Amino acid sequence: xxxxxxxxxxxxxxxxxxxxxxxIYVDGTIGGGGHSSEIxxxxxxxxxxxxxxxxxxxxxxSEKKLDEYTCKKIFVHTNYADIxxxxxxxxxxxxxxxxxxxxxxxxxxxxxxxxxxxxxxxPLDMRMNVNDAVTAEDIINNYPKEELYRIIKDYGxxxxxxxxxxxxxNERKKNHIKTTLHLVDVIKAAIPAAARRTGPxxxxxxxxxxxxxxxxxLGLLEKAVDDFIDVLxxxxxxxxxxxxxxxxxxxxxxxxxxxxxxxxxPNVPICICGNKPKAKKVSGKPICxxxxxxxxxxxxxxxxxxxxxxV
Numbered sequence: 001x002x003x004x005x006x007x008x009x010x011x012x013x014x015x016x017x018x019x020x021x022x023x024i025y026v027d028g029t030i031g032g033g034g035h036s037s038e039i040x041x042x043x044x045x046x047x048x049x050x051x052x053x054x055x056x057x058x059x060x061x062s063e064k065k066l067d068e069y070t071c072k073k074i075f076v077h078t079n080y081a082d083i084x085x086x087x088x089x090x091x092x093x094x095x096x097x098x099x100x101x102x103x104x105x106x107x108x109x110x111x112x113x114x115x116x117x118x119x120x121x122x123p124l125d126m127r128m129n130v131n132d133a134v135t136a137e138d139i140i141n142n143y144p145k146e147e148l149y150r151i152i153k154d155y156g157x158x159x160x161x162x163x164x165x166x167x168x169x170n171e172r173k174k175n176h177i178k179t180t181l182h183l184v185d186v187i188k189a190a191i192p193a194a195a196r197r198t199g200p201x202x203x204x205x206x207x208x209x210x211x212x213x214x215x216x217x218l219g220l221l222e223k224a225v226d227d228f229i230d231v232l233x234x235x236x237x238x239x240x241x242x243x244x245x246x247x248x249x250x251x252x253x254x255x256x257x258x259x260x261x262x263x264x265x266p267n268v269p270i271c272i273c274g275n276k277p278k279a280k281k282v283s284g285k286p287i288c289x290x291x292x293x294x295x296x297x298x299x300x301x302x303x304x305x306x307x308x309x310x311v
Contacts, residue, residue: 006034006296006297006299006300007031007034007035007038007101008101008103008241008289008293008297008299008300008303009241009287009289009293009300009303009305010034010035010038012287012305013035013038013099013239013241013305014038014039014042016237016239016282016283016287016305016307017039017097017099017237017239018097018237019039019042019043019096019097020047020096021042021043021044021046021047022043022044022046022047023043023047023048023095023096023097024047024048024050024092024094024095024096025039025043025047025048025049025050025095025096025097025098025099026049026050026051026052026083026095026097026098026099026228027039027049027050027051027052027098027099028052028080028083028098028099028100028224028228029052029053029080029099029100029101029102030051030052030053030058030059030062030075031053031055031058031061031062031101032058032061032062032065033051033061033062033063033065033066034065035099035101036049036051036062036065036066037065037066037069039099040066040069040071040073041069043069043071044070044071045070045071045072046071047071047072048071048072048073048074048092049066049069049071049072049073049074050074050076050086050087050090050092050095051063051066051073051074051075051076052075052076052078052079052080052082052083052086053075053077054077054078054079054128054129054215055128055129055130056077056129056130059075059076059077062075063075074090079129079220080100080224080228081220081221081223081224081227083098083224083227083228083231084227084230084231087231094231094232094233094236095231095232095233095236096232096233096235096236097232097236097237097238097239098228098231098232098236098237098238098239099238099239099240099241100224100228100238100239100240100241101241102217102221102240102241102242102243102247103241103243103299103303104116104128104211109299113125114126114127115135115136115180116207116211117180117207118180118181118183118184118201118203118204118207119201120180120181121179121180121181122179122180123135123137123178123179123180124136124137124140124177124178124179124180124182124183125137126207126210126211126214126215127214127215128215129215132214132215134214135214136210136211136214137177137178139151139210139213139214140168140172140177140183140210141172141176141177145165145166145168145169146165148164148165148168148169149161149162149165151209151210151212151213152164152165152205152206152209154209154246155208155209155210155212155213155218155246156205156206156207156208156209157205157244157245157246158205158206158209160190160191160192160195163190163191164186164187164190164191164206166190167186167187167189167190168183168186168190171186180207183203183206184202184203187202187203187206188202188203208244212246217247218246218247218250221247221250221251222250222253222254225238225240225250225251225254225255226254226258229254229258229278229279229308229310230278232279232310233310234310234311235309235310236309236310237282237307237308237309237310238279238307238308238310239305239306239307240305240306240307241303241304241305242303242304242306243302243303243304244302248286248304248306251306252286252306255279255281255306255308258277258278258279258308259277259278259279259280259281259308260277261275261276261277261278262275263275277311278310278311279308279309279310279311280308280309280311281307281308281309282307282308282309283305283306283307286304286305286306287304287305287306287307288303288304288305289301289303
């Protein structure tokens with residue numbers, strides 16, 4: 001299966017990165033190389049693109065896609081949260097810009113064997129890195145009911161989380177839940193018919209929650225954002241695309257903390273911590289896709305782009 005993914009807000013990303021021909025840029029979620037291809041177009045022979053991804057299929061596809069460009073390209077199989085170690089191993093001190101696209105690629109959603117989609121029958125996997133140990137099947141069949149409830153409620157923001165957890169536990173006592181559509185049937189049975197008639201697909205929020213848990217998507221995000229800001233050169237920019245409120249809230253809070261600097265309690269009349277702002281905001285409100293882009297690529301609808309600049 002060819003790795004296909006429509007890069008979200010391409011024009012906005014390129015405009016905000018302000019790419020220098022001899023700069024060093026990191027695409028921490030390189031996917032199929034969509035965003036990176038436009039970065040490479042603007043880099044000269046002295047420029048460097050470092051592409052990171054947890055998915056070996058993504059790295060293979062991006063390496064092939066970017067082969068035509070003359071800049072130096074380095075591909076690393078790891079989590080973007082490991083950015084400081086990646087740069088240390090490459091003997092790179094600072095970078096001029098970075099991009100994190102936190103969405104699941106179209107390739108991963110459409111590849112039935114990966115188990116990300118609630119529309120196609122597949123093994124309950126959902127691992128972005130297929131070498132990771134824990135799958136969605138493990139979670140569904142082994143986690144205590146209380147943990148399932150917490151995951152579905154917190155990560156999926158699902159109002160029927162309690163009923164869904166109950167139905168999963170009752171079903172797995174009778175039958176091991178191995179496939180996506182088996183789980184979808186359990187979720188549909190848990191949600192009252194009237195509630196299923198409106199809003200998104202009834203399994204959407206639970207599948208989102210499972211994907212986040214399987215890949216620990218939120219666990220390392222806060223540290224990763226701080227680390228990326230640390231490794232930027234002065235004037236370097238970090239662009240982050242989020243697709244749900246949990247991610248966006250973490251990114252927003254991290255950006256605000258980096259811009260504030262001072263960590264003294266509000267009742268202290270003057271700053272005694274000495275911390276200075278690390279960065280400044282580039283855009284006020286998050287940047288959203290245009291109506292034209294949403295029409296062409298409906299999966300971009302929930303995307304938000306936040307940009308920060310190192311000072």
